[in-house]
Amino acid sequence: MNQRTYLDHNATSPVRPEAREALLEALDATGNGSSVHGEGRASRATIDKARGRVAALVGAPAGGVMFTSCGTEADTLALTPDFHRGETPVTCDVLLVSAVEHAAVLRGHRFPAERVEILPVDARGRVRPDGLDAALDRHTAAGRRALVSVMVANNETGVLQPVAEVARRAHAHGALVHSDAVQAAGRMAVSMPALGVDLMSISAHKLGGAPGAGALIVADPDLRPAPVFAGGAQERGRRAGSENVPAIAAFGAAALAAAAAVEVDAARINGLRARLEDALRCEFPELVLLVGDVDRLPNTSCLALPGVPAETIVIALDLAGVAVSAGAACSSGKVAASHVLGAMGVPERIARSAIRLSFGWSSGEEDVDRALGVFRRVLPGLVRRRAAA
Template identity: 85%
Template sequence: MNARTYLDHNATSQVRPEAREALLAALDATGNCSSVHAEGRAARGTMDAARARVAALVGASPAGVVFTSSGTEADVLALTPDYRRGETPLVFDALLVSAVEHAAVLRGHRFAPEQVEVLPVDARGRLRLDGLDAALARHAAAGRRVLLSLMVANNETGVLQPVAEAARRAHEQGALVHTDAVQAAGRIPLSMSALGVDLMSVSAHKLGGSPGAGALILAEPDLRPAPLIGGGAQERGRRAGSENVPAIAAFGAAAERAGASVDADGVRINGLRERLEDALRCEFPELVLLVGDVDRLPNTSCFALPGVPAETTVIALDLAGLAVSAGAACSSGKVAASHVLGAMGVPERIARSAFRLSFGWSSGEEDVDRALGVLRRVLPGLLRRRAAA
């Protein structure tokens, strides 16, 4: 059987050796980090070390790291109208989100539907800053306090958003700013202070950690969103429930390794992506490379084969040994065109044909070789079927 090639790191990346080692060591230990005995203190030490490593990845204070079960939970924790700054209540009247946000932001917030405003993007999938300015001015004139959520990088296209400029404009109008950095953390250098954001969501399994851990990171530790999960005093009362110490330990190890190699890995992976894209564009002119001319993550390519449904392409490639993702969401046996591509104004015929290839920390030249081999075998057959349809 031929070796499989995995190019779906934006969904989940392979666990790094350092993360696996940390995970197993924590599993072998016993102790609840809320307990005061030696075993409990050891578990607390493991978690505190991981907290510092995750904070360092984005230039934050460890005191601002709130561990969650996932990036989705971190988003939902952040996107609430009810906050406190110290002991002072801070209530938000409106949530602004870009039209290309992940479903965890678009549907995972705790605002009433009438409080949410979806902001337009341009043809490259970047937030239209004029639309942001108009929305901020309108809400400010009405005396409404605003929370803005804008992702760092899109999960389908890899496009980078103008987060720093959006945050600057939002802060001028008294808004609070959250960013979903789930796809960006560990893949490009990140600094909360450079971005100027107040809250950031990250996830372990995207950067080589274990599934089951994420974090909401607060620029001001005294800024507290209303808890999503109430109960005990874990995470300084910000997220109840016994912490998943093994997954958190792996998260810390993966974050440390990713941070140490982010620049070198970015250059290397960008080279892999460019080699793949150049070959495909040369050999298959029918392929459409979406948003190839805009700043994006070094690892992400989004292609479309117009007239061939995305699920057909993904299944055919999977059967041939190549794992990729569709730029569409499956529900009840039906495939809907990507809301991201729709917001960009991509014609539906192309949007329904979009598929994503994403490299990761473990990817190498051999992955490009094998992927090109599979694509050269599979795509001509799909094109012939399209022509005969």
């Protein structure tokens, strides 16, 4: 079988060697981190070491890291009306989310539907400051505190949001701010203090860790969201249930490796993406590069072949040995119209043809070479069929 080319790192990245080694070492150990005997203390030390490494990846305090099972759970944990700062209750009356958020934010929150407001975005998928200000002014005037959630980078287009500006405007109204940094952490420099957010979600398997671990990070360790799971005192009482020590150990190792290489990898991967995009646009003028003129993740391309369904393109490339995706990878394998592109006002004929290519830490020049070869074989046939339809 011909070697396959994997261009779907925004769905999941291959496990880094350092993470695999940490995972296997933790699997060979025995002990519950809540136990007081030697094995339990060793397990606790493994968790705490990983906690420090994950915190360092985004410049946060280690005490602010709460391990979860995934990024979706981290978002759900964050998006609650009920918080405590120390012993003082902090209540958020409304949730403001951008129209291009991941489904884990749009549907994974714990607010009643009538207390959720969708913030509009511009044609490039960025939150509109006038829409944010209008919503904050309205709720503040009515005596309501908002929780605002705006992602760092979009999972479908890679577009970067003005999170620091969002946080500044929101904090001026007494709001709390959460950011889903699942796609950004480990792929670009992410500083929680520089962004100024109160809460941030990240995920292990997006940056080369093992599936089964995520984290919600709070800038102030005294700020506690109401737990999703009630039970034991794990994670300082913020998330009950025995920790997944092997996945957490791998998460820490992946975070350490990603942090050490993030600047070099970002530049290298940006070069791979630029080379692929330039060649495809030169050879196939029919292709539309969406949001190519705005700041975005260095690894992500969103391309469309108008008139050809995205599912057809994805399947044709897959059969030829190239893995790409259409939309988000959390829809049970279904390819549907993108709510992200819809919110941006992209015409339906283009939106329904959009595919996502995403590079990662393991990508190299050979991936670009093989992908270009496959596109040259596959796309002409799709164009001919479109013309004949």
